[in-house]
Amino acid sequence: MSQTPRVIISAFGDEAAIHKTAWEQYSALSALGLEYYSLRFIDAGNGIKNVMQLTKTEISKLRHMEGDFALNVASIGSPLGKVKLLDQEDGTKNRYVPFKKYLASEVSKACELAHAFETKLIRGFSFYHPKGSDPWQHLPQAADQLGEMAEMCHRSDLTLGVEIEANLVGQSGALMAELHRRVNHPAVVTIFDGGNIVSQGYSTLETYEQYLSMKPSIGWIHVKDYHNSNLKQRQTHVEEDMLKNFVPADQGDSGHEQIFKDFAAELPKLERRLRRRGIAGVFLDLEPHLKGGGQFGGFSGPDGMGVALKGLTRVLDYVGIEYHLKDFGDLCADRGF
Numbered sequence: 001m002s003q004t005p006r007v008i009i010s011a012f013g014d015e016a017a018i019h020k021t022a023w024e025q026y027s028a029l030s031a032l033g034l035e036y037y038s039l040r041f042i043d044a045g046n047g048i049k050n051v052m053q054l055t056k057t058e059i060s061k062l063r064h065m066e067g068d069f070a071l072n073v074a075s076i077g078s079p080l081g082k083v084k085l086l087d088q089e090d091g092t093k094n095r096y097v098p099f100k101k102y103l104a105s106e107v108s109k110a111c112e113l114a115h116a117f118e119t120k121l122i123r124g125f126s127f128y129h130p131k132g133s134d135p136w137q138h139l140p141q142a143a144d145q146l147g148e149m150a151e152m153c154h155r156s157d158l159t160l161g162v163e164i165e166a167n168l169v170g171q172s173g174a175l176m177a178e179l180h181r182r183v184n185h186p187a188v189v190t191i192f193d194g195g196n197i198v199s200q201g202y203s204t205l206e207t208y209e210q211y212l213s214m215k216p217s218i219g220w221i222h223v224k225d226y227h228n229s230n231l232k233q234r235q236t237h238v239e240e241d242m243l244k245n246f247v248p249a250d251q252g253d254s255g256h257e258q259i260f261k262d263f264a265a266e267l268p269k270l271e272r273r274l275r276r277r278g279i280a281g282v283f284l285d286l287e288p289h290l291k292g293g294g295q296f297g298g299f300s301g302p303d304g305m306g307v308a309l310k311g312l313t314r315v316l317d318y319v320g321i322e323y324h325l326k327d328f329g330d331l332c333a334d335r336g337f
Contacts, residue, residue, distance in 0.1 A: 005267040006322035009312065010036035010074035011286035015298055016305035020048045022062055026069040028302040032309055033325030035070065038285050039117065040077030041297055050296075051076055052109055059116050070326075070334065073117040074283050075161065075220075078110045079296060080149065081125030085138055085169070090131040099145055107149050111156040120279045121220070122153060123161050123191065126170030126179060131237060135169045142169040143182035154187035159277055161219050163191040164210075166200050166238035173197070173210025180217035186277075189219025194254025195246055195289070198226040201234040204255040211259050215266065219274065220283040223312050224298075225252025246289035246298070248311025256312075261319040284323075286312060 011034055017024035021043045029037050039051045044058035054062075066072065084096040097106070110122050127145065129138040146162060153160045162170060162179065170176045176190050192214050197207045228245040235242070249256045271282050288308035289298030300308060316323055 003268045004322055005264040005320065006271070006281070007267065007284045007316070008036055008074070008281045009034060009286065009309070009323050009325070010038055010283050011305060011309070012040050012077055012298075013037040014041040015286070015288060015300040016302050018301060019043065022065055024302075026065055026071055028305060029071060030069045030326075031302075032306060033327070034309075035324075035326065036072050036074040036280075036283065038075045038077040038123065038287075039073050050079065051113060052078055052106065054113070059113075063117070070330075072280075073119040074280075074285060075119055075121035075123050076110055076114050076117065077123050078106075078113075079125070080107060080110055080122065080160075081127050081146070081162070081168070082296070083127065085127045085129055085141055085145075088130055092128070092131050094128045099148075103148055103152060107152050111153060111158055114158050115156065120157070120277060121159055121161055121283075123163060124149065125165060126162055126168045126176075128167060129169050131167075135171060135175055138169050139175065139178060139182070143179050146179065146188060147183045147185055150183060150185040150188040154185065157278065158187065159219065159274075159279065160188050161191040162188060163196070163222060164193055164214070165196045166235070171200065173213035176210075177213040177217060180214075190214050190217040191220055191222055192218050192259075193222040193224065193287070194249075194256060194259065195224035195226040195252065195287075196222075198253045199228075199231075199235075199242060199245070200238055201231050204253050204258075207254050208258055211262075215263070218263075218266075218270070220285060221263075222285050222287045223249050223256075223308070224286075224288045224293075225249050225254045225256065225311075227252045240294055243289070243293040243295075243298075246293055248288065248290070248308050250311040250314045256315050257318060260315055260321060264319055264321050267321065284312065284316075 013025035016028035087096045290300040290304035
């Protein structure tokens with residue numbers, strides 16, 4: 001296997017589509033030269049649904065369309081873990097589900113979807129601690145529950161990626177690193193997201209330090225960035241109206257150039273480790289939110305996704321990380337002459 005640092009660029013399909021229809025998503029991603037996408041919200045003909053709500057008929061339709069557009073699913077972009085740890089009122093609209101019920105229904109469903117779409121990766125989160133409380137106090141329970149989720153994924157030959165995000169137990173690099181240490185399971189990795197850190201009021205240097213804390217546990221990266229000149233201090237709770245200042249990876253405050261320059265040295269080793277688990281490679285998953293973001297998703301439009309892709313490739317070219325976008329050689333191979 002080549003020691004040249006390389007990645008697979010993928011994207012959240014729903015961000016590239018104005019109406020989130022499957023045809024829009026697949027057309028936009030294919031035109032940009034992508035071969036992988038993460039599945040979150042989609043309209044397969046019966047209205048917009050989260051991936052967790054798709055029926056067998058809709059799944060079958062999407063699988064056929066993926067073949068037509070030569071697209072593969074990088075990860076199931078599920079909202080697993082975006083529920084309360086404790087059944088108590090805290091002024092938020094987050095729901096609580098008893099964990100054993102959650103494991104048997106929603107976690108099991110995500111595993112079924114991963115097999116249906118022939119992907120090895122499921123995106124998840126680290127649970128909502130009560131608003132205003134110290135996330136470190138809730139880390140043991142979050143780690144225990146993530147461990148059970150990881151074991152369910154492992155039994156299905158899948159890998160669970162836990163994304164760093166505001167307002168959850170795993171909201172900082174230190175918390176994510178400690179969660180991963182406590183879970184200590186081969187089927188769990190972390191997902192770094194610089195935009196989700198900077199939007200909490202962290203500086204470029206602090207974001208890099210959090211990346212370093214997470215680096216040993218990172219399985220893949222979500223790519224978005226953030227800049228808000230009015231954000232002057234650390235936010236202990238990030239409200240929805242703060243999630244609208246996202247920018248391309250080459251223009252924000254996350255410091256993607258420094259992060260990817262360091263990450264390049266890790267890529268050959270990480271790729272080998274992921275391949276042993278049946279994963280195609282190291283994904284950089286575009287989730288740009290260039291036209292708006294929120295608790296459960298974001299939007300960039302087909303033009304915004306193109307802008308985000310250009311921003312990412314400029315950074316990758318600068319630091320010397322290889323990637324592949326569809327070219328004429330791929331078309332020749334597809335047409336067979």
